[in-house]
Amino acid sequence: MTSTKGLEGVVATQSAISSIIDDTLTYVGYDIDDLADHASFEEVIYLLWHQRLPKADELAELKQQLADNMAVPQEVLNHFKTYPIDQVHPMTALRTAVSMLGLYDEKAEDMSEEANYLKAIQLQAKMSTLVTAFARVRKGQEPIAPKSDLSFAANFLYMLNGEVPEAIEEEAFNKALVLHADHELNASTFTARVCVATLSDVYSGVVAALGALKGPLHGGANEQVMKMLMEIGSVDNVDSYINEKLANKEKIMGFGHRVYRKGDPRAKHLREMSQKLTKLRGEEKWYEMSIKIDDIVTGQKNLPPNVDFYSASVYHSLNIDHDLFTPIFAVSRVSGWLAHILEQYSNNRLIRPRAEYTGPGMQKYVPVNER
Numbered sequence: 404m405t406s407t408k409g410l411e412g413v414v415a416t417q418s419a420i421s422s423i424i425d426d427t428l429t430y431v432g433y434d435i436d437d438l439a440d441h442a443s444f445e446e447v448i449y450l451l452w453h454q455r456l457p458k459a460d461e462l463a464e465l466k467q468q469l470a471d472n473m474a475v476p477q478e479v480l481n482h483f484k485t486y487p488i489d490q491v492h493p494m495t496a497l498r499t500a501v502s503m504l505g506l507y508d509e510k511a512e513d514m515s516e517e518a519n520y521l522k523a524i525q526l527q528a529k530m531s532t533l534v535t536a537f538a539r540v541r542k543g544q545e546p547i548a549p550k551s552d553l554s555f556a557a558n559f560l561y562m563l564n565g566e567v568p569e570a571i572e573e574e575a576f577n578k579a580l581v582l583h584a585d586h587e588l589n590a591s592t593f594t595a596r597v598c599v600a601t602l603s604d605v606y607s608g609v610v611a612a613l614g615a616l617k618g619p620l621h622g623g624a625n626e627q628v629m630k631m632l633m634e635i636g637s638v639d640n641v642d643s644y645i646n647e648k649l650a651n652k653e654k655i656m657g658f659g660h661r662v663y664r665k666g667d668p669r670a671k672h673l674r675e676m677s678q679k680l681t682k683l684r685g686e687e688k689w690y691e692m693s694i695k696i697d698d699i700v701t702g703q704k705n706l707p708p709n710v711d712f713y714s715a716s717v718y719h720s721l722n723i724d725h726d727l728f729t730p731i732f733a734v735s736r737v738s739g740w741l742a743h744i745l746e747q748y749s750n751n752r753l754i755r756p757r758a759e760y761t762g763p764g765m766q767k768y769v770p771v772n773e774r
């Protein structure tokens with residue numbers, strides 16, 4: 404038996420949800436560029452869950468279902484107030500809160516297709532409420548109830564800031580949600596599938612996925628990118644900072660990818676938004692620094708930016724706290740996790756690979772007082 408480190412190149416499942424072929428990303432056969440330019444996030448949710456775009460009445464129904472299910476149990480909101488706020492990362496809070504949602508769902512253990520679809524709607528709807536409520540509670544503010552006439556994207560920003568966003572902010576946030584929704588068998592989606600392939604419940608699958616997304620080699624990179632931009636501080640410092648990191652063989656967050664070789668097709672949309680939004684805010688330096696970092700890392704290492712790189716300056720320009728960047732990724736990616744969880748249940752087999760053993764050969768047990 405021989406192993407492949409990090410399962411690189413291993414095809415571990417079949418899926419009809421999204422594909423990456425020759426650096427082109429599609430959701431159910433629709434090019435990500437087409438969806439980023441035209442689709443609402445709600446349409447993408449429907450597309451991922453049903454493997455087709457919704458008709459107008461189906462889209463209206465999904466929007467209504469999401470609006471009807473955004474409220475979270477008061478017990479979960481009260482629980483936030485008991486967290487050691489100063490030290491809790493919002494991803495940890497979100498992971499705990501999603502697990503808690505399972506406590507209050509009387510159908511949590513019902514594994515019927517109908518109950519699992521209902522759980523998907525509930526989780527998709529409530530994730531925004533959890534992230535925005537936690538963000539407010541930790542600042543001593545009350546959570547804000549969603550407005551049923553707003554889009555998913557606008558509602559998130561409204562529940563976070565208490566103000567209905569401007570059209571350009573809503574458009575940018577919707578695009579970010581569309582771009583992050585699914586990505587074939589990335590680490591968190593694989594984790595979700597491994598978890599539910601034991602026939603564990605939907606909440607367990609999403610909690611497991613949240614744990615995997617949190618790491619800085621995956622979804623956690625977007626927060627690290629902003630940390631790096633803040634550390635660098637100005638365009639003039641980019642050269643020395645990045646060259647020193649590269650010379651020390653340190654990784655530059657937001658660059659590189661296991662699957663893409665020529666580049667992540669999502670990055671250009673985020674770069675464009677970063678340019679627009681930083682200009683709108685009069686804070687072009689974040690974009691200018693990002694472009695310069697991109698030039699150096701792509702030029703010297705042939706490592707193009709991934710989805711996490713320009714999303715950092717986009718979210719910063721939307722006035723979002725930096726440690727909420729990864730939870731926002733989760734608000735979008737839960738749509739993909741749920742699609743994969745439902746697909747796994749529909750054609751399940753336990754996922755149980757093998758390990759190539761590298762420990763000592765056969766040994767004889769020695770009693771403790773003789774060792």
Ligand SMILES: CC(=O)SCCNC(=O)CCNC(=O)[C@H](O)C(C)(C)COP(=O)(O)OP(=O)(O)OC[C@H]1O[C@@H](n2cnc3c(N)ncnc32)[C@H](O)[C@@H]1OP(=O)(O)O
Binds near residue numbers: 654658
């Ligand atoms: C949504 C997402 O999850 S997108 C990815 C988000 N993560 C990041 O942005 C973190 C930074 N990037 C990375 O750590 C990696 O590129 C990953 C994790 C995305 C992909 O990792 P892998 O496919 O396992 O590549 P691996 O880490 O083995 O890197 C291969 C080589 O490229 C180098 N490399 C890869 N990424 C980077 C980077 N961001 N900065 C500098 N060097 C890098 C490695 O040091 C390694 O060099 P070596 O062969 O000389 O040792």
Ligand SMILES: O=C([O-])CC(=O)C(=O)O
Binds near residue numbers: 710
């Ligand atoms: O696919 C991956 O390995 C990581 C990624 O870009 C994503 O999850 O969006």
